[in-house]
Amino acid sequence: MLDLLAIVVPVFLVVGAGYLAVWRGLFKDSAVDGLMVFTQKFAIPCLLFTAIATLDLSAEFDLWLLVSYYGAASACFAFGVLAARALFRRPWPDSIAIGFAAMFANSVLLGLPVTERAFGTGALGPNYTIIAFNAAFCYLVGITTMEIVRAQAKGLQLLRTVGNAMFRNALMIGIGAGFLVNFSGLPIPIVAQDALDLMIRAALPAALFGLGGVLYRYKPEGDAGTIVFLCGLSLLVQPGLTYALGAVGGLTTxxxxxxxxxxxxxxxxxxxxxxxxxxxxxxxxASTVLIGTGLTILGAAFWLAILP
Structure with missing residues (x-):
């Protein structure tokens, strides 16, 4: 158990450092916004661009990998929506947002560093395959369902609303550019790659520190039952379903x-x-993001103990 925590805890120590720095006034709240803009709109898109551009798609792309992950995510979205509506008596728009939270795991800021520390940089290929579709899939499901429930957009207007949300996203732009380079076979100039590498080295540490600062804003209050349920869906049910579907589909280790x-x-x-x-x-x-991030220390250790 201590070995597993040694893998997971350093990631959350960086998150905790950001939380502590903002709490004690050592890092201004406005500076957190600037740091997150840098990571989310520049450094992480560079990371994803390089990862997708150099990814061996023939080796890493596996349909059942996506079915396992996104089948479980879709199920948790449905469970979250229905439970929020039937058990917690939330309005439909609230229920859609709660289902979206159950579906959208922190695949970049937490998933990448935890996987890298546990299994090494060479193990990240399947992570990037999942991440390549994550924002597009989740926003497609979430926005489409929300707009239908609210009856604010139909037909072409609905497509335009979904498209604008996805294709103005810097992460999606980085992923799309990476696919263009990968499919075209064009080499990235060495000087350009060196510059990208400088950005990439800053991406995850800065993002984790910034995440801690952002989490300081979200004070957990009220709605305890919904928050506990949502944390359970995210940390236990979704990985459990993913594991079961992966076993059925014969995913590699x-x-x-x-x-x-x-x-x-x-x-x-x-x-x-x-x-x-x-x-x-x-x-x-917001409370679920904060509390769930803290509980991920134990949840990740649990799943790492189960995985081969």
Missing amino acids: GQMRSAVVTAAMAPGINAYIFADMYGVARRVV
Whole structure:
């Protein structure tokens, strides 16, 4: 158990350092916004661009890997929506935001560093395959369902709303550019790659520190039952379903590790961004992001103990 915690805890120590720095006034709250803009719109897109551009798609792309991960994510979205509506009596828009949080694991800021520390940099190929579709899939499901429930957009207007949300996202732009380079076979100039590498080295540490600062804003309050339920869906049910589907589909050891570890991560900041975009369930989702991120220390250790 101590060996497993030694893998996971350093990641969360960096998150905790960011939380502590903002709490004690050592790092201004406004500086956190600037740091997160740098990581989310520049450094991490560079990381994803390079990873996708150099990914051996013939070796890493596996349909059942995506079915295992996104089948479990879709099930948790449905469970979250229905439970929020039937058990917790939330309005439909709130329920959609709660289901979105259950579906959207923090695949980049937590999934990548935990997988890398546990299994090494060479194990990240399946992670990048999952991440390549994550924002597009989750926003497609979430926005489409929300717009249908709210009856705010139909037909072409609905497609335009979904498209704008996805293709103005810097992470999606980095992933799309990476696929273009990968498919075209064009080499990245050495000087350009050296510059990208400088950005990449800053991406995850800065993002983890910034995540801690962002989490300081989200004070857990009220809606305890919904928060506990949502944490259980995110940290236990989604990785459990992913593991079961992966076993049925015969995923390799490396694919199973990446899929389950990614699924076991707490909801990401994008879950709060989605709730804030529609002005619904913000307190529940923000509290779940905060509490779930802390619980991920134990959850990740549990799943790492189970994985081969």
